[in-house]
Amino acid sequence: xxxxxxxxxxxxxxxxxxxxxxxxxxxxxxxxxxxxxxxxxxxxxxxxxxxxxxxxxxxxxxxxxxxxxxxxxxxxxxxxxxxxxxxxxxxxxxxxxxxxxxxxxxxxxxxxxxxxxxxxxxxxxxxxxxxxxxxxxxxxxxxxxxxxxxxxxxxxxxxxxxxxxxxxxxx
Numbered sequence: 001x002x003x004x005x006x007x008x009x010x011x012x013x014x015x016x017x018x019x020x021x022x023x024x025x026x027x028x029x030x031x032x033x034x035x036x037x038x039x040x041x042x043x044x045x046x047x048x049x050x051x052x053x054x055x056x057x058x059x060x061x062x063x064x065x066x067x068x069x070x071x072x073x074x075x076x077x078x079x080x081x082x083x084x085x086x087x088x089x090x091x092x093x094x095x096x097x098x099x100x101x102x103x104x105x106x107x108x109x110x111x112x113x114x115x116x117x118x119x120x121x122x123x124x125x126x127x128x129x130x131x132x133x134x135x136x137x138x139x140x141x142x143x144x145x146x147x148x149x150x151x152x153x154x155x156x157x158x159x160x161x162x163x164x165x166x167x168x169x170x171x
Contacts, residue, residue: 024058111171
């Protein structure tokens, strides 16, 4: 049985000793007296806190309650949001969705392609199909967007001019 489940049973039974034994004595006391007399926290009112935050560290909860304290007692959802914002694992990895066509590896591959005799696109084709890795079309047996992220024209197989300019600027 998890701490959360034990807390819920203790709240149902009005068992103050069990709440203290589970480390939630100070949390319950702060919730019951911190905003009194306007807001108190009975055992029944402690249940939503136990449901949402029962498996959290009580010391972290006390700190979060203190940091979120205002004229009125914060809600369990506010405390959950505060704790999640402080955790490292809640960050978003935006690197997975970036356009790799401008990366150093891609520009090195463009430079290698130019050195091997490939030409930039000269047909003036401008379309979002430069990035066609999702489309498995092949021209001359080579995928239009190979794993090296060199963008090629779907009409003439030339290298996308923006990548060529980026290589020239880098050199």
